[in-house]
Amino acid sequence: MTPEEMLAHLKEKAPRQQETLDAVFAVCQEQVERKVADFSFATIARLGAGRGVPKVQSIRNKTGDNYRTLIKCFEGSKGVRKRVPKAKSADAWVDEIEDPRLRLMANITLSKLAEAERLNKELIPPGMEIRIDDRVGSQSEYRLTPVERRAIEHLMSEDFLTAWHLKVGGKGTVVDEQGKVVFKPGTLDALTKILKHH
Structure with missing residues (x-):
């Protein structure tokens, strides 16, 4: 099914989402015209901010199923440069936390950990062996x-x-x-x- 056919199908299926589906389609179409194969939900939401495209969290939520389906239709579009997938960082899981307060707390904890690791590297020269004697007794x-x-x-x-x-x-x-x-x-x-x- 082409993106155009998918758009028509989804608009028929969800008449209340017609405007936002049109906005998502327009942003995805611009990506095709630019020959950029970045159709990640975050990119589409960012490019469509203020133009009727829902926020990334709304796209990822259960109610965003139609938006996700439409965006995925564009992923195999002809003439677009394949985006080299970025390697997921070890702390990419934090972005998937839905509760903003928990996400903030996780980010703060990770930044404190990164700072502690940086300080450790400064204090302990590379290749230095640290031996811990945990035997009971003096x-x-x-x-x-x-x-x-x-x-x-x-x-x-x-x-x-x-x-x-x-x-x-x-x-x-x-x-x-x-x-x-x-x-x-x-x-x-x-x-x-x-x-x-x-």
């Missing part, structure tokens, strides 16, 4: 004392390995002279991590 309980640190360092030292005739094997192991594993795989790696993080 931090000192999990920290190595100087004596404990020296003991682990000694286990990994050349002096210790030489004194006990040990050598470093593959995969973080320590083996004796016969090649028998004394420290299991990963032991040296684990000890290195402990020293690095304490």
Whole structure:
């Protein structure tokens, strides 16, 4: 069905909306003549403001079904440049909130969030790692004392390995002279991590 046929059909179906349907049709027709394929409800309502076109919310409401149907008829019009659809922003859902007060509150909350994220980026340099220790108990309980640190360092030292005739094997192991594993795989790696993080 062409837009003209659809207009005639809708005007017959809803005689009270004849003037507003004509206004919507005129704005859509202008878009075709300009060769612009932007037939979004918001654009049609904005271009038709003061010319009898209902507001965008009225078009989107249940009672705006006829307007939506008519506008959609123009979307495949020949000779118009296809509009590259804009990627919906993450907060596009806010525009769909019908209650103006809720929409305003959501917008305020989103702007506060954006400001907080901007401040975080200023305070925390890129690539900086923040580690949060949420273990129960005091931090000192999990920290190595100087004596404990020296003991682990000694286990990994050349002096210790030489004194006990040990050598470093593959995969973080320590083996004796016969090649028998004394420290299991990963032991040296684990000890290195402990020293690095304490």
